[in-house]
Amino acid sequence: MAFFRAKDTIEEGDLVVVCLSRDNMVPITVNASVVYNNKFGNFAHANMIGMQYGSKMYSHNGRGYVHLLFPTPELWTLIVPHRTQILYLPDISFISAYLDLVPGRRVLECGTGSGSFSHSIARSIAPNGHLYSFEYHEKRYEIAKAEFEQHGIADLITLQHRDVLKDGFALSNAVQAVFLDLPAPWDAIASAKEAFDRLEVGRLCSFSPCIEQVQRTCQALADHGFTDIRMFEVLIRDHDLRSMPHPTIQSAIARHRSQIEAKALAQQQRAASAPQANGHTEPTTNTGEETKKRKATDALAETTTPDGHDLSLRPLTDAELHYTLMTKTEEECRGHTSYLTFATLIPAADTSPSMMAV
Ligand code: SAM
Numbered sequence: 001m002a003f004f005r006a007k008d009t010i011e012e013g014d015l016v017v018v019c020l021s022r023d024n025m026v027p028i029t030v031n032a033s034v035v036y037n038n039k040f041g042n043f044a045h046a047n048m049i050g051m052q053y054g055s056k057m058y059s060h061n062g063r064g065y066v067h068l069l070f071p072t073p074e075l076w077t078l079i080v081p082h083r084t085q086i087l088y089l090p091d092i093s094f095i096s097a098y099l100d101l102v103p104g105r106r107v108l109e110c111g112t113g114s115g116s117f118s119h120s121i122a123r124s125i126a127p128n129g130h131l132y133s134f135e136y137h138e139k140r141y142e143i144a145k146a147e148f149e150q151h152g153i154a155d156l157i158t159l160q161h162r163d164v165l166k167d168g169f170a171l172s173n174a175v176q177a178v179f180l181d182l183p184a185p186w187d188a189i190a191s192a193k194e195a196f197d198r199l200e201v202g203r204l205c206s207f208s209p210c211i212e213q214v215q216r217t218c219q220a221l222a223d224h225g226f227t228d229i230r231m232f233e234v235l236i237r238d239h240d241l242r243s244m245p246h247p248t249i250q251s252a253i254a255r256h257r258s259q260i261e262a263k264a265l266a267q268q269q270r271a272a273s274a275p276q277a278n279g280h281t282e283p284t285t286n287t288g289e290e291t292k293k294r295k296a297t298d299a300l301a302e303t304t305t306p307d308g309h310d311l312s313l314r315p316l317t318d319a320e321l322h323y324t325l326m327t328k329t330e331e332e333c334r335g336h337t338s339y340l341t342f343a344t345l346i347p348a349a350d351t352s353p354s355m356m357a358v
Contacts, residue, residue: 001013001014001015001151001152002151002152002153003071003072003073003076003119003122003123003151003152003153004073004122004123004126004153005152006053006070007053007070008052008053009050009051009052009053010030010048010049010050010051010052010053010068011030011049012030012031012032012049013029013030013031014029014030015027015028015029015030015071015150015151016028016029016030016048016053016068016069016070016071017068017069017070017071017075017079018036018038018043018066018067018068018069019066019067019068019069020038020040020066025069025075025078025079026038026079027071027076027079028045029150030045030048030049031045032045032046032049033045033046038059038064038066039064040059040063040064040065040066041059041060041061041062041063041064042059042060042061043057043059043060043066044060048068051068053068053069053070054067054068054069054070055067055068071151072123073092073119073120073122073123074089074120076116076119076151077089077092077116077119077120080114080115080116081114082114083113083114083137083139083140083143084111084113084114084140085113086113086114086116086117087116087117087181087207088116088337090234090236090337091207091234091337091338091340092116092117092120094232094234094340095117095179095205095207095340096120096121096124098203098205098340098342099177099179099203099205100176100177100203101121101124101125101177102124102125102129103124103125103126103127103128103129104125104128104129105124105125105129105176105177106125106129106130106132106174106175106176106177106197107121107125107129107130107131107132107175107176107177107178107179108131108132108133108134108169108171108174108175108177108178108179108192108195109121109131109132109133109134109178109179109181110133110134110135110164110169110179110180110181110182110188111134111135111136111137111140111164111181111182112133112134112135112140112141112144112159113135113140113144113181114140114144115143115144115147115148117179117181118131118133118144118148118153118157119151119153121179122148122153122156122157123153125156126153126156127156129156130156130157130158131156131157131158132157132158132160132169132171132174132175132195133157133158133159133160134159134160134162134164134169135159135160135161135162136161136162136163136164138161141159141161144159145159164182164188164191165182165184165187165188168188168190168191168194169188169191169192169194169195171194171195172194172195173195173196173197173198174195174196174197175195175196175197175202176196176197176200176201176202176203177202177203177204177205178192178195178196178202178203178204178205179204179205179206179207180192180204180205180206180207181206181207182206185206185208185213185217185220186213186216186217186219186220187220189217189220189221189223189224189226190224192204193224193225193226193345196345198347198348199347200347201344201345201346201347202344202345203342203343203344203345204221204226204342204343204344204345205340205341205342206340206341207338207339207340208338208339208340208341209338209339210339211339213339214231214339214341217341218231218341221341221343225345226343226344226345227343227344227345227346228342228343228344229341229342229343230341230342230343231339231340231341231342232339232340232342233338233339233340234337234338234339234340235337236337237329237330238329238330239327239328239329240327240328240329240330241325241326241327242325242326242327242328243323243324243325243326244323244324244325244326245316245321245322245323246321246322246324247316247320247321247322248320248321248322251316251320251321255313255314255316255320256313258314259311259312259313259314262305262309262311263311265305266304266305266306266309266311269305269306270306273306
């Protein structure tokens, strides 16, 4: 199986993401002689074989259920055993878009770390792209290598065990995109530049947790002839999705019109029932109390008919309402994930395709 070649039916040896809830998922490799156990009870792997991915499976005692999901890079990022800090989906999606990671792209990534981003890159560039990934920590390198093989993405990735700051990438004229997630990315810029394909516009991204690293990286990028250098701070903001009711224009107009008409009618009725003026005005000796009373009576007259019917806008009926999906964002962004510095490498004039053709 491969992460990016979805299939319908679960087979022996498959990696299955057992989902108890959005925050509780476990990867298992299906082995007919094993029984997976959780707080709901037992789930025999043998019974999973032949089930459809996405199915609901009940425990042996029917006390609870899990969903059996096909592993995707997105799910893997949520469940990967952490050997290092990893890249999460907000950064992964942003970087993938800005580096233009599409099928066929040749990409360099350093360091591999826990391989969270490597899985997404592999899926984006499949089937004919290639990822060169570098990791100097031997154990991490070995685990990542084994995982790439188990997950069917090893043919897309050349993983090297190498200290790139000491020995460079040893790649020349090979890639169109570079991603650096290193403690001292500025020291890898010269070697990364060498790795870029000389006939194409190259895109580089460096992930840094702090602004001092960004400053040094920007300086190194400028010194090595990169252009369009810009940094983005990635902030997480939740969008609360709601279905908001609002009246249609026709129903809003009709409702206001009927209210105006009802008020006009009430005024006519009040005028008709008021005692006729005889030209004689009573001397005005209004106390504050009387003025207050009169104001209250006038206000009541505005909102009720003389016989006491309510004249305020009637509530809308369901038939008069439309529902629109809207998002409400929080005022504050809770913490940031990273600073992402992007830069472009334009092919040198003497090696650009048009010059080569001359
Ligand atoms: N992006 C990865 C992910 O999504 O899982 C996480 C990368 S992790 C933060 C950084 C990795 O770079 C570590 O595993 C570290 O061992 C590796 N590294 C640091 N310096 C290195 C160097 N000079 N050469 C190669 N790898 C290096």
